[in-house]
Amino acid sequence: MKRSLYPALLLALVGLTSCTVIRQGEVGVKRTLGKIKPGTLPEGVQIFNPLLTRIIKLPTRTVNLEVRAPLPSKEGLTVQSDISILYRVEGSYAPRIVEQIGPSYADVLILPVFRSAVTDVSSRYFAKDMHTGQRAEIERSIRDVMTNQLKDRGFVIESVLLKSISLPAGLTKAIEDKLAAEQDAQRMQFVLDKERQEAQRRIIEAEGTRDAQKIISEGLTPMLIRFKTVEAFNRLSTSPNSKVIITNGDSPLMLNADRLD
Structure with a gap:
């Protein structure tokens, strides 16, 4: 009775190993008797003969490859950096990738190309440039x-992202000192600009006062002065207080009569 279960168990085991699920963000490549089929398998359950065929899955979603790499600078220094390489596989190229490169394409192709590219690019820049706004470039x-x-x-x-930059200790101190000096210079320039503006304001204010006095002095003609004198005499004559007025005819000099006693 137990021996009769062996064929059923064997059939169930074969059935379980003859299907696979290709998830979202993946494509399948079928290899039968060592040969790669040209098309790709879409998402879903795929049935195959496990004795003759193997299904190789490749991700088509974005993959984050983390790398710590030395960056040679233009002046000959070495800067350490943690770098993220964001890449993806085009699904239609999956059979060719498996056939020509293999499933370990990240180690076989992407990393060597990256190391060559990062060495070529970083050697064009000074170490301080990797720590400033030129990082994006x-x-x-x-x-x-x-x-x-x-x-x-x-x-x-x-994308290629330089997530952290570790500069040599001496260079880091030099960059910090330079940034501090630049900030001090900007602060001093601000103070100087403010003082210049204040000096300009005072000049304009003085010129306004001078022009106003000039206009007033030019308007005080002899006739106007005589007219103002007559007006003053007229107001004094109508005042109820007793006064002594001494004048030369041009301008009055008023004395309080109460204080003459």
Whole structure:
């Protein structure tokens, strides 16, 4: 009775090993008797003969390849950096990739191309440039070099990100000192600009006062002065207080009569 179960168990085992599931973000490549089939297998359950065929799965979603690499600089220094390579496989190239490169394409192709590109690009820049705003330019240049070498092989390089930069200790101190000096210079320039603006404001204010006084002095003609004198005499004559007025006819000098006692 037990022996009769062996064929059923064997058939069930074969059935379980003769199907596979290709998930989202993957394509399948079928290898039968050592030969790669030209097409790709889509998502879903795929049935195959495990004795003759093997299904190789390749991801078509974005893959993050983490690398720690030395970056040679233009002045001959070596800068350590943690780098992320974001890439993906074009599904239609999957059979060719498996046939010509193999499933270990990251180690066989992508990493060597990256190391060559990063050495070529970083050697054009000074070490301090990798720690400043030119980092984005370096990242784009590395990505462009890798794209030119890999686009015909079925790989899309989306981004190359320099996540951390470890500069030599002496260079780090020199960069910090330079940045501090630049900030001090900018602060001093701000103070000087403010003082210049204040000096300009005072000049304008003085010129305004001078022009106003000039206008007033030019408007004080002899006739106007005499008219103002007459007006003053008239107001004094109508005042109820007793006063002593001494005048030469041009301008009055008023004395309080109460204080003459």
